[in-house]
Amino acid sequence: xxxxxxxxxxxxxxxxxxxxxxxxxxxxxxxxxxxxxxxxxxxxxxxxxxxxxxxxxxxxxxxxxxxxxxxxxxxxxxxxxxxxxxxxxxxxxxxxxxxxxxxxxxxxxxxxxxxxxxxxxxxxxxxxxxxxxxxxxxxxxxxxxxxxxxxxxxxxxxxxxxxxxxxxxxxxxxxxxxxxxxxxxxxxxxxxxxxxxxxxxxxxxxxxxxxxxxxxxxxxxxxxxxxxxxxxxxxxxxxxxxxxxxxxxxxxxxxxxxxxxxxxxxxxxxxxxxxxxxxxxxxxxxxxxxxxxxxxxxxxxxxxxxxxxxxxxxxxxxxxxxxxxxxxxxxxxxxxxxxxxxxxxxxxxxxxxxxxxxxxxxxxxxxxxxxxxxxxxxxxxxxxxxxxxxxxxxxxxxxxxxxxxxxxxxxxxxxxxxxxxxxxxxxxxxx
Numbered sequence: 377x378x379x380x381x382x383x384x385x386x387x388x389x390x391x392x393x394x395x396x397x398x399x400x401x402x403x404x405x406x407x408x409x410x411x412x413x414x415x416x417x418x419x420x421x422x423x424x425x426x427x428x429x430x431x432x433x434x435x436x437x438x439x440x441x442x443x444x445x446x447x448x449x450x451x452x453x454x455x456x457x458x459x460x461x462x463x464x465x466x467x468x469x470x471x472x473x474x475x476x477x478x479x480x481x482x483x484x485x486x487x488x489x490x491x492x493x494x495x496x497x498x499x500x501x502x503x504x505x506x507x508x509x510x511x512x513x514x515x516x517x518x519x520x521x522x523x524x525x526x527x528x529x530x531x532x533x534x535x536x537x538x539x540x541x542x543x544x545x546x547x548x549x550x551x552x553x554x555x556x557x558x559x560x561x562x563x564x565x566x567x568x569x570x571x572x573x574x575x576x577x578x579x580x581x582x583x584x585x586x587x588x589x590x591x592x593x594x595x596x597x598x599x600x601x602x603x604x605x606x607x608x609x610x611x612x613x614x615x616x617x618x619x620x621x622x623x624x625x626x627x628x629x630x631x632x633x634x635x636x637x638x639x640x641x642x643x644x645x646x647x648x649x650x651x652x653x654x655x656x657x658x659x660x661x662x663x664x665x666x667x668x669x670x671x672x673x674x675x676x677x678x679x680x681x682x683x684x685x686x687x688x689x690x691x692x693x694x695x696x697x698x699x700x701x702x703x704x705x706x707x708x709x710x711x712x713x714x715x716x717x718x719x720x721x722x723x724x725x726x727x728x729x730x731x732x733x734x735x736x737x738x739x740x741x742x743x744x745x746x747x748x749x750x751x752x753x754x755x756x757x758x759x760x761x762x763x764x765x766x767x768x769x770x771x772x773x774x775x776x777x778x779x780x781x782x783x784x785x786x787x788x789x790x791x792x793x794x795x796x797x798x799x800x801x802x803x804x805x806x807x
Contacts, residue, residue: 378395378397378445379395380394380395380396380397380445381394381395381396382396382416382417382418383396383398383414383415383416383418383419383420383421384418384419385418386421386450386458386460386462387458387459387460389450390450390451390452390460391449391450391451392449392450393447393448393449393450393465394447394448394449394450394462395445395446395447396414396416396421396423396445396446396462397414397416397443397444397445397446397470398414398415398416398443398444399414399415399416399441399442399443399481399504400412400413400414400415400438400439400440400441400442400443400444400473401413401414401415401420401440401481401482402440402482403435403438403440405435405436407427408426408427409424409425409426409427410424410425410432410435410436411423411424411425412424412425412435412438412446412464413457414444414446415504415506417509419458419506420457421456421457421458421460421461421462422453422456422457422458422461422462423446423448423461423462423463423464424461424462424463424464425464425467426463426464429464429465430466431446431464431465431466431467434467434469435464435467438467438469439472439473439474439475440473440475440477440481441473441477441481441501441504442469442471442472442473443469443470443471443473444467444468444469444470445467445468445470446462446464446466446467446468447464447465447466448462448463448464448465448466449462449463449465450462451463477501478494478497478498478501479494479495479498479501479502481501481504481505482505483505492791492793492794496793496799496804497806497807499797499798499807500807508794510637510787511783511787511789511794511795512797513636513637514633514636514637514640514783514786514787515779515783515795517629517632517633517635517636517637518629518630518632518633518779518782518783518786519584519605519629519779520632521625521627521628521629521630521631521632521633522605522625522628522629524628524632525624525625525628525629526580526582526607526625529580529621529624530579530580531580531581531582531607532573532578532580532581532582533581533582533583533584534569534570534573534578534581534582534583535583535585536563536566536569536570536583536585537563537569538562538563538585538586538588539553539555539560539561539562539563540560540561540562540563540568541558541560541561541757541760542561542757542758542760542761543561543564543757549564549589549590549591550562550564550588550590551588551590551600562588563585563586563587563588564587564588564589565587565604565606565776566583566585566587566604566606567606567708567776568761568764569583570582570583570606570607570608570774571608571708571737571761571764571769571772571774572764573608574608574609574610574769574770574772575764575765575767575768575769578610579609579610579611579770580607580608580609580610581607581608582605582606582607582608583604583605583606583607584603584604584605584606585603585604585606586601586602586603586604587601587602587603587604587776588600588601589601589602592802593801593802594801594802595676596790596791596792596793597729597781597784597791597792598792598801599780599792599793599796599799599800599801600800600801600802601800602778602780602792602796602800603779603780604776604777604778604779605776605777605779606774606775606776606777607621607622607625607774607775607777608772608773608774609621609772609773609774610770610771610772611770611771611772612736612771612772612773613771614720614736614773615698615710615720615721615722615734615735615736615773616651617736617773618722618734618735618736618773618774618775619649619651619696619698619722619724619734620648622724622732622734622775622777623645623647623648623649624647626645626694627644627645627647629782630642630643630644630645631644633786640786640787641788642786643693645692645693645694646692649692649694649695649696649724650686650690650692650694650695650696651695651696651698651722652682652686652695652696652697652698653697653698653699654672654674654697654698654699654700654701654718655699657674657678657682657697658671660682660685661678661681661682664681664685666678666681671701672700672701672703672704673700673704674697674723679725679728679729679730680728682695682697682725683695683725683726683727683728684728693726693727694724694725694726695724695725696722696723696724696725697722697723697724697725698720698721698722698723699712699718699719699720699721699722700718700719700721700722700723701717701718701719702717702718702719702747702750704721705719705721705735706721706735707738707744707747707748707750707751707753708735708737708738708744708747709721709735709736709737709738710735710736710737710738710739710773711738711747719735720735720736720773721733721734721735722734722735726781726782726785727785728785729781729784729785730778730781731777731778731781731782731785732775732776732777732778733775733776734773734774734775734776735773735774735775736771736772736773737771737772737773737774739765739769739770739771739772740765741762741765741766744762744765745762748762778792780792780795780796781795783795
């Protein structure tokens with residue numbers, strides 16, 4: 377490893393000669409002095425190169441975003457960012473950047489940022505901006521919190537396949553691929569396999585895996601591939617047990633973020649989260665005179681409106697909408713009770729966007745088959761899945777989470793693509 381000090385730690389090194397490395401963030405060349413602002417993942421530091429120094433000509437010829445290693449002495453400077461700067465002794469050029477950048481790293485004054493499609497074409501340059509890198513630092517801390525909960529509550533991590541012999545969800549929104557002499561499908565969710573974990577006796581499992589959706593959607597919250605977080609729990613009495621558990625996971629996630637980024641404009645949510653049935657939600661929305669295109673589901677406009685209502689009336693950024701009609705529930709969702717038209721399904725909304733779908737699953741084989749037939753599904757492709765429950769399986773439930781949507785709303789980003797390292801949508805397969 378190249379020996380160096382991170383920029384954030386330089387204030388502790390006043391009077392010492394140190395080595396730093398990073399990108400040339402800005403360069404101000406004068407006749408007798410050059411100010412070079414160096415950027416690494418922790419921030420920026422001002423370095424000063426004086427005429428007559430062996431490094432002066434090297435610095436003079438540098439281009440923005442070139443990568444350099446600098447050796448010099450740290451000294452206090454009230455005018456410098458952070459109150460310290462480095463008097464440069466030597467510069468080693470590690471990588472030369474082309475002088476003409478395809479997109480700017482620094483957006484000056486009232487200049488508008490480059491449009492998203494172009495920035496995403498050059499995603500690796502776009503991510504050099506400190507505010508963009510912060511997105512994934514926040515995501516990292518958020519996941520640490522969830523993993524803390526999973527670890528402390530005895531969840532086991534499983535690693536599901538992305539290739540499946542049958543679609544994992546109802547509907548046609550699936551990518552079909554050639555698999556030797558047969559067809560295979562990219563997983564729309566690891567649903568079947570996390571349930572298999574419960575049938576295996578593991579009791580509590582979680583997965584972090586890619587999810588593929590062949591949806592021709594051009595919204596700010598849909599992608600054709602995203603990273604999903606999934607968990608499943610045995611011996612639940614209802615979907616409320618799943619909601620209770622997810623609340624704990626979310627709170628640990630927010631605790632981790634706020635510990636690392638205390639200035640972030642995000643509130644630590646309190647338990648319990650508000651829970652409203654779909655019927656109640658529709659009644660509230662009718663009183664608010666919000667149009668309702670579907671009787672048994674919420675439109676994006678309705679999701680935003682009910683979230684605003686909950687924030688105003690209950691002071692909470694989260695709300696569970698539960699007890700969905702069977703027409704909006706998967707065949708494997710357990711009904712409220714025998715003969716009911718409503719299921720033990722819930723969606724979690726955060727600041728107006730759905731971030732989770734959860735449910736108690738149907739683990740009784742005869743009822744599972746009946747509900748699949750009601751949906752008009754062929755049983756033969758489901759044979760292996762149904763077999764998971766033929767030899768004993770505890771009652772269970774779980775959730776599929778869209779962490780990118782969480783991050784989008786936590787950071788108030790305009791689009792889930794901004795919260796995704798390399799987004800994939802209907803028109804994007806690069807870089």
